[in-house]
Amino acid sequence: MRNAVVEVLDVTKTYPGGGARALDGVSVAFAAGTFCAVMGPSGSGKSTLLHCAAGLDRPDTGRVVLAGEEIGTLREPRLTQVRRRRVGFVFQSYHLMDSLSVWHNVLLPQRLAGVRPDRGWAKDVIRRVGLAGREDDRPARLSGGQRQRVALARALAGRPEVIFADEPTGALDLATGREVLQLLREAVDGLGATIVMVTHDPAAAAWADRVVFLADGRVAGELAAPTADLVAARMTAVSAR
Amino acid sequence: MIRLAIGTLRRHRGAYAGTFLAALLAVALLSGGGLLLASVLTATPPADRFAAAAVVVSGERAVTVETVTHKKKKDKDKVKRKVKTERLTGAGTLPTGLAARLADLPGVAAAVPDLAFPVEVTAKGRALRGADGAPVVGHGWASAGLTPYTLRNGNPPGRGEAVLDADLAARAGLTTGAEITVTSRTGVRALRISGIAAPAGRDGLPAQGALFVADTEAAALSGLDGPTAIGILAAPGAGDLRAAVEAAIAGQAPAGQAPAGQAPAGQANAGQANAGQATAGGSTVVREVTVLTGDDRVRADLPGALPDYIAPISIFGFLIGITAFAAVFVLTGTVTLGVRQRLRELALLRTAGATPGQLRRLLSLESLLLAGCAAIPGAPLGIVAAETVAARFRRLGAVPPQFTVQINPLVLIAAAAAGLLVTAVAARIAGRRAARIAPTQALTETAVTPAGGQFTRVLSAAVAAGGAVAVLTFVPLGGPFGMGMSFVSSALLLCAVAALGPIAVRPLTAVVSRLLGAGPVGRLAGQVTRAEPRRVAAVAVPLVLMFAINATMLLNSRMLTGIAAGEQAARTAPATAQVTAPQGLALSTAETVMAVDGITGAAATIPTRIVVVAGGKPEDHAAQGLLITGTQPALDLGFTAGGLPDGGFAASRYLAGLYDWTVGQDIELRLADGHRVQLRLTGVYDRSRGFGDAVLPAALIAAHDPRGLVRGISVRYDPGTAERIRAAGPGVIVTPSSATEAAGDAQEQQGAWELMVAVTLGFTAIAILNTFAIATTGRRREFAGLRLAGATTGQLHRLAAREALIVVTAGLALGALITGIVVGTFSVAQDGVFRVIVDPATYATMAAGVAALGLLAGVLPARVLLRRQALPALTDDQ
Numbered sequence A: 001m002r003n004a005v006v007e008v009l010d011v012t013k014t015y016p017g018g019g020a021r022a023l024d025g026v027s028v029a030f031a032a033g034t035f036c037a038v039m040g041p042s043g044s045g046k047s048t049l050l051h052c053a054a055g056l057d058r059p060d061t062g063r064v065v066l067a068g069e070e071i072g073t074l075r076e077p078r079l080t081q082v083r084r085r086r087v088g089f090v091f092q093s094y095h096l097m098d099s100l101s102v103w104h105n106v107l108l109p110q111r112l113a114g115v116r117p118d119r120g121w122a123k124d125v126i127r128r129v130g131l132a133g134r135e136d137d138r139p140a141r142l143s144g145g146q147r148q149r150v151a152l153a154r155a156l157a158g159r160p161e162v163i164f165a166d167e168p169t170g171a172l173d174l175a176t177g178r179e180v181l182q183l184l185r186e187a188v189d190g191l192g193a194t195i196v197m198v199t200h201d202p203a204a205a206a207w208a209d210r211v212v213f214l215a216d217g218r219v220a221g222e223l224a225a226p227t228a229d230l231v232a233a234r235m236t237a238v239s240a241r
Numbered sequence B: 001m002i003r004l005a006i007g008t009l010r011r012h013r014g015a016y017a018g019t020f021l022a023a024l025l026a027v028a029l030l031s032g033g034g035l036l037l038a039s040v041l042t043a044t045p046p047a048d049r050f051a052a053a054a055v056v057v058s059g060e061r062a063v064t065v066e067t068v069t070h071k072k073k074k075d076k077d078k079v080k081r082k083v084k085t086e087r088l089t090g091a092g093t094l095p096t097g098l099a100a101r102l103a104d105l106p107g108v109a110a111a112v113p114d115l116a117f118p119v120e121v122t123a124k125g126r127a128l129r130g131a132d133g134a135p136v137v138g139h140g141w142a143s144a145g146l147t148p149y150t151l152r153n154g155n156p157p158g159r160g161e162a163v164l165d166a167d168l169a170a171r172a173g174l175t176t177g178a179e180i181t182v183t184s185r186t187g188v189r190a191l192r193i194s195g196i197a198a199p200a201g202r203d204g205l206p207a208q209g210a211l212f213v214a215d216t217e218a219a220a221l222s223g224l225d226g227p228t229a230i231g232i233l234a235a236p237g238a239g240d241l242r243a244a245v246e247a248a249i250a251g252q253a254p255a256g257q258a259p260a261g262q263a264p265a266g267q268a269n270a271g272q273a274n275a276g277q278a279t280a281g282g283s284t285v286v287r288e289v290t291v292l293t294g295d296d297r298v299r300a301d302l303p304g305a306l307p308d309y310i311a312p313i314s315i316f317g318f319l320i321g322i323t324a325f326a327a328v329f330v331l332t333g334t335v336t337l338g339v340r341q342r343l344r345e346l347a348l349l350r351t352a353g354a355t356p357g358q359l360r361r362l363l364s365l366e367s368l369l370l371a372g373c374a375a376i377p378g379a380p381l382g383i384v385a386a387e388t389v390a391a392r393f394r395r396l397g398a399v400p401p402q403f404t405v406q407i408n409p410l411v412l413i414a415a416a417a418a419g420l421l422v423t424a425v426a427a428r429i430a431g432r433r434a435a436r437i438a439p440t441q442a443l444t445e446t447a448v449t450p451a452g453g454q455f456t457r458v459l460s461a462a463v464a465a466g467g468a469v470a471v472l473t474f475v476p477l478g479g480p481f482g483m484g485m486s487f488v489s490s491a492l493l494l495c496a497v498a499a500l501g502p503i504a505v506r507p508l509t510a511v512v513s514r515l516l517g518a519g520p521v522g523r524l525a526g527q528v529t530r531a532e533p534r535r536v537a538a539v540a541v542p543l544v545l546m547f548a549i550n551a552t553m554l555l556n557s558r559m560l561t562g563i564a565a566g567e568q569a570a571r572t573a574p575a576t577a578q579v580t581a582p583q584g585l586a587l588s589t590a591e592t593v594m595a596v597d598g599i600t601g602a603a604a605t606i607p608t609r610i611v612v613v614a615g616g617k618p619e620d621h622a623a624q625g626l627l628i629t630g631t632q633p634a635l636d637l638g639f640t641a642g643g644l645p646d647g648g649f650a651a652s653r654y655l656a657g658l659y660d661w662t663v664g665q666d667i668e669l670r671l672a673d674g675h676r677v678q679l680r681l682t683g684v685y686d687r688s689r690g691f692g693d694a695v696l697p698a699a700l701i702a703a704h705d706p707r708g709l710v711r712g713i714s715v716r717y718d719p720g721t722a723e724r725i726r727a728a729g730p731g732v733i734v735t736p737s738s739a740t741e742a743a744g745d746a747q748e749q750q751g752a753w754e755l756m757v758a759v760t761l762g763f764t765a766i767a768i769l770n771t772f773a774i775a776t777t778g779r780r781r782e783f784a785g786l787r788l789a790g791a792t793t794g795q796l797h798r799l800a801a802r803e804a805l806i807v808v809t810a811g812l813a814l815g816a817l818i819t820g821i822v823v824g825t826f827s828v829a830q831d832g833v834f835r836v837i838v839d840p841a842t843y844a845t846m847a848a849g850v851a852a853l854g855l856l857a858g859v860l861p862a863r864v865l866l867r868r869q870a871l872p873a874l875t876d877d878q
């Protein structure tokens, strides 16, 4: 596999107080400049994998290498520093700051990192996600799709090595979801971003270059060059096991 | 509905803890203050010196004015009676022949004329006082039978002899035959103890020591022209004597005196001297000869021999006023904040099909449940608070040592009900808007209260501010109500700030946040505080409360003490020294001292109180009897008009202004024993603080104030005279003018104020911590989002600290504004000088304390929240 941005090696994770392993020896790598989808039944450990890979959570055993740096053993605040430099996030609930305008939300991670924000690039990104002219609005005045675009613009504005997206279209209607997926795709193709996306929707997964399937905390195969039908068929098989 | 309410309460335990705590403290404060006030209001004298008398006839103990107004309405003549009384500090006397007449009534075994007069006793060179510093009261030996005191050993007092109660005798280790020195207003006498007496079953009465002298000597020692009361001892088998006694008095009331009971007959018009008072149907001063039985008998005793609950009533009244205001204020704010934190959940309920009405009811029910639960520990806590405060006040001397807190269940219930009511009303008001929240708000990221209410905010703020301006403009802040009114005006201004809330806070944060907004975190803090004026207002207002209320009280009281000390210094500036005696000096002794060779000028003062009747209302004021000798002035009262009285009297600027008196006018005054005098106003003076509002001839005061002792003499003398002064009077102390201190009661007052400030400081401090904690728990999602955007925990801590700094600065600015307005106005009203800071050290300490507390309150909850949640809850939607 060509230069992997994120490598997860034999990772296990059990939540405190919660019986079965959420991740049970998962190894997976995500290559630079690709769009990868992670699928699986509810409770299969997708979100857990994403959190571990992104440095939001720490695995019990195993290694996580993010852009060449071992993060499985990093402590705060170093972990946050690595994360905010290398990783962007897009979540189902947008996690925008209500008290900040769109513009300030987009620049927030760079400000927190103490780096001089690249305003030109930020403007460009906001234009690309279709929010030109809404910079001074508060998130509360935007629609769900627009908020998700702000979150995407924010993720892109920092030029991270990888963007993790957990059901980014989960709260959106079909058409708006498609627009957001289109933007993700464009980010990979046009801007050279790397995206790892968790989704339940085979049609969404079809936008990716590759689909990794999870079941009961284990990798249950993968699929290159997916189509909606292929993915759906595979999901049915995975769920049935 | 109640199930749902209990359910939400259980689920959001953390979020409700704040409201619960606020309600608990509010109930505790209300019940504590209520208990104290109720206890002083219902305090009964500890013992009855007239226990053995069936009926007691009492001379005047109060000035009572009855105002009768006739209202002609549709041919009907409506008569309205209004009775106002003012207690006397001395005791009026009864006609000398009255006792003999009453003794002749059937069923009366004896009618004992009782003379009660304060004395100062010195034994073995030390002042002799009763338990807890109780005063010693002198009587004729006949009075012993009224309690009764019986001899334990020795004999009844003869000429030059005295009988002490057993308690006093034990305190000084005195036995029969010992010598004591007795000082009264008529002079100093050496008496020999002829016997020791005691009431049945105890050594003495609780709040007064007793000294008995021969009946033939009592009049001379006391200087009284008649008995202060007559105790009537019933013959065995006699029926109710009250009616007979009343009839006997009514039948032969001397001219100008009212008959028995409260019914006025021979009315003496009070308004003769004062032009403004002679209104149609006008006010009448009722001269009372009161017939007392049962528990009321004790009211015939010398006022100074009973614990004085008048001052504590005003202190505790004030205390409950302040605490009630703070409690209601804080509770309302907390409930409102708590409701706002839950808008999202309310919106979710709306989506689930709840109607606005149901939400309102849910909120009311929840708050009632909460306040109800809070009242259960709140009431006992109030008892503890009341006991603690009472103990402190007893030590300060602000309440009589005999004072105890009566645990009145009605007060506790009322306090709990008040807590419940305030919580319910606050929840209702906050819920009114919150319940209108659109269901769709639940689906969006944040829920915001429906906008609007701007008009209501501005209107209520304008009303409150208008009230404050009215109080500051129209109430004479220089008078006795100045402190109370300055508190009222700062409370009103606080209400105005609280009503304005975000509107008042927004411009401030706009400026402050930019000043403090350096660095990425500072910048973020600035943006957040600017964007959320409501939250900033919610946490800033308790800070404003803490600073404004406490600083106003503290600074004003410091200012008064300072001004009083300044006036005291100015008054005594011309004097070389102050001459005092621990027991006080009889006027005759003072005259001897003042006549010492080498004294070029002297001014002796006798503290007393006078009552002025005006507008149908008797009012008492501090005054001094003044004797001036020599050619050079030793006392400088700072006359603004006229000069020192020469047979007439002088009044302070405040008093002359209050009653509209002008120099040369003849004014009717009532002295401590109720005696009426008509005096010409000869001058108006300025330096009245710590002194008194009127200056009268010393001889007059010595004759009509039961104590009537010179407290101090300002003297001016040639070098070398001090020794001769010391030799002239027994136990006389000469202190250079520069070394004299402020009067004791001023310090007592200051102590009481500072204790009150301590109570409100404690409460408001908890309120601040509480409010910040509630506000912070509502920011979990926001913090999670920030962590996700790359903020380290350290950055979030710094963010919380920066925000707190901005909030604290805004709060202090508003607090300083209110304090400045009130203290400035108060200061100008005192002596025309405009002060805002008053005492830089106090001011800085207050500001720094509030700031430190605010910062702590802003930082701590954020730390706890972030520790509990090391990583952002990404999917958690609460």
Ligand SMILES: Nc1ncnc2c1ncn2[C@@H]1O[C@H](COP(=O)(O)OP(=O)(O)OP(=O)(O)O)[C@@H](O)[C@H]1O
Pocket (backbone or CB within 6 Å): A015, A016, A018, A021, A022, A040, A041, A042, A043, A044, A045, A046, A047, A048, A049
């Ligand atoms: N905070 C937590 N505490 C305890 N157990 C958890 C926690 N989060 C997830 N789990 C458990 O870990 C397992 C994997 O959860 P995870 O959230 O990764 O699933 P998922 O594949 O993302 O599911 P979904 O598609 O429903 O989002 C589940 O069994 C879940 O119950």
Ligand SMILES: [Mg+2]
Pocket (backbone or CB within 6 Å): A046, A047, A048
């Ligand atoms: Mg998930």
